[in-house]
Amino acid sequence: MVTRALDLKILRSLMSLRFQTVSIAVLVACGSGLLIAAWSSYDALQLAKLRAYERLSFGDIFAEVKEAPLSLESRIRSIPGVREVDLRLVESVLIRMPGAPSAQFISLPEPGTPGLDRVHLKSGSLPSPSSVPEILLHEGFALARNLGPGDTLSAIVGGKQWLFRISGVALSPDSVYLIGPGAPLPDDTRYGMAWMSRKELERVTRKGRTFQRVSLKVSPDVSNSMVLEDLDRILKPYGSYGSFLRKDQLSNRLVENEITEQKTLAVLFPAIFLGIATFLIHNTLARLVQLERVPIATLRALGYRSFDIMMHYLKLALSMIAVGVVFGIALGTGMGHLLSRSYQAFFRFPEIRFSPGADAILLGLFASLSAGILGAGSTMRSIRSLTPAEALRPPAPQRFQSGFLDRSFLGPRIPVRIRMVLRNSLSRPLRLTWNILGMSCAWILLIMSWSWNDILENLIDEQFHRLSRETISMSLRAPVKDSSADSWGKLPGVLEHETYRILPVRMRFAQHSKTLALTGVPPLPRLELPAVDGLALSRYFQKAWGLNAGDRVEFESLEDGKKTFSLTVSHFIRDAIGVSARVPKARLHSSLNEESSFNRILLRVTPSSVPDVLERLEASPLGTSIRTKSDILASFARTLGKLIRTSSLVLVVFAITMAIALLLNSIRISFAERQKEIASLRVLGLPFSTAFDLLLSETAIQWVLAAPIGCVAGNLLTRAALKAMHAEEYDFTVVISARTYALSFIILGACFLAGSQWMRTICRSTPLPDAIKTEE
């Protein structure tokens, strides 16, 4: 039995090893905190999604159609397995506000029918009949434009300007992650959604008893593909864009992607942090057991079993972990709240309720305790193999033997002091490797967390400076002849202009299909790169669809006329955000059998003329969306940019904390081990600084060797992390700037200098007679 006296020793050891206790606790707190925060946020998102989908009856199968009569409802309802049908009238509108935002106006279910994809009212009330038509505004747009119940807004619907009153603010399960058509990123200031009664929307749009969107609930036991087939067959004559499952619904897909990323985050970073904690626990315990050989032998001599003693040291390790876990739970809860709050800006769920669940806490505890047990494992073996009689004798000198260096012609030429450093470093290769790996973890952490900023900057540079050089872009309501571009190109202040033909298409290859914009690119484009000489598709299709150059891809135009054509893939391009398909403009015209025309114009304008040109463009009845590059950049900075910078900052703070704990601890342990040797050298007459620096060089060698390993591993792990998080929407280039390496070098260098200065003070203040008697 382990007595209480032995347990008392744990408390004393925790106090005497307070530096190690604190540094291990810091690492464990970071690791378990991140794990708890990420896992709980994952849970919170998952739960928010399930609750919202359930409560608001999110559909299982969807379809979009140009225009179909409501009378089709009974046919759709009769498809085997269909339980509920909801048909909505949808109209794209331009809102009269600065920046010319656009929105989708959607009909609400008929009164008395619950319908699918129901709205959740956040404030105000449902629209009621009134002289000014009332709408429910999407929460994201309402917040971004500072609008609320009682406010009005005007919009162009069907070529006519209407005034609408906002009766309430709402959200829906199909618009949790709202992103404009063709937009790479969500931007609540520029794209919104609104709901109004069918009767009013029919009146405003003059579209009559028609629908553009279908949402179905199906029985779980029915084959989805059969329902999709039947639905497509019914809708085909009405300009169907093809039906799809919930997993392909845009908002849902983006939510699912984010949840997957959350899971990656919940595993990757805590694993690194806890891995380092394992390393520190191992080092600390190994050193402690070495120091306590005599007390251990004494306990054995007194009749304690090695098992009791092993348990004692294991308890010590676990106590250090426990201190960390307590802080980790607090830290994780705080961070989780923060993370969940930042998600609320992206994901419009009725509520994201964050609470650190018992499973997240247990997981944090389990992972941390595992790190402790793993770290203590090898030390346990050394306790078991320690024989009391041997331990009570003075420790034998560490074993050394002549190595290749001694036998080489260089051997005799190496000064004795350098030889000592080299032998100490090389004599225990496993330990050297372990120490180097430990120190390189500090590099990995810093590089991984800092690289996010580099990736972001590169993305901005690539996407907004190198590939797109326009100042203003304008999309047109319908294609116009190329010759009409000159009227815009000759506006005062316009330096150059370029026209593009954008065609909404459904692209098909084998069993895959996707709706996207096919861009007809002018020859030798200067304002939007890259130039193409055939069909160029995003690299995503190469990986996800298994496409190769030379394959033929089918396109179905979603514009009036429903033309279909096929093109041969010429090459693949990398799109950092979103996916694209580009083809020479002339080729697109010939595929569509149309005259040379355009529906998107890019202008490069002198900075001082931007307001005037914008004013002229906005006055044009042809334009649907006008955007300046500075708007896009600002919106990017507000959304994804902010998210990346915030996460990067959190990680950098964690990484620096950990790097400091790790490096200072490594330095402390390695000097504690060498203190006697430093003292011996001083007794022989070496000045303190010479003796100290000699031993410092051993740690310096490890630090220097850790640098390239850490840099390479940091680089590789960043790539792996990005790959694990890779979604269709993003294909970032991993760029790690010299600045990141330099900052890591400066921080770790400062840690090293501070640590060695600290040890210098400790060593200097230890009286020589005491130091000479120190146990090695």
Added chain:
Amino acid sequence: MAVSGPERAPVFKARNLVKTYSWGEVTVHALRGVDLDLYEHEIVVLLGPSGSGKTTLLNILGGLDSASSGEVFYREHNLVTSDEDVLTRFRREHVGFVFQYYNLIASLTALENIRLVTEISSSPMKPEDALDLVGMKALADRFPSQLSGGEQQRVSIARAIAKRPDILLCDEPTGALDYETGRKVLEAIQKIHSELGTLVVIITHNAAIAGMADRVIRIENGRIGEIRIQPERLPLDEIRW
């Protein structure tokens, strides 16, 4: 032969030497006013029970520790008022230390351990000669872990005398060794003394070793209890324990 007396200038002169250590609320008086002179060419054995202050005295004489009050002169230099640099130079040029647990550098061979000292001394002997003096030349390339306790101690003695020190301070040099090995170590010390004329101070619990000394100084409770002059040293063959 014991050589002492007021007519010769001492190598060390300690006057009213006091050393106290404080640990929290506990104060230990290790030395309580020691007056002592040590002369060239003599072997002095400091005898005394554990905690009597003999190691503290040796550490202060060797410049490893400083006194709380009093004076210690090495020839005309006051060690008590000397700073760390002066004490380092003093150790480097004049003092050789031998410890109970050898304190060899584990990562250096026997020969290299000695070179560590000869490389920083002004007129050292050849490292090989130092090893030869203690009968260890044949094992010059062995690392400490490849040597027995007695062999390690002899290397430690060779390292201590390689600089041709004026004083050799030995703290329990045979404390960790069996009789046979211990005797070999004492032989090495005696040989060095007779060949180099070094002042040797040996700390020991072992009263039998006192036989090899010119003077035996008994230390009790931080003070000099008795100084016994021995006109004739005993040959090592006759010393048994």
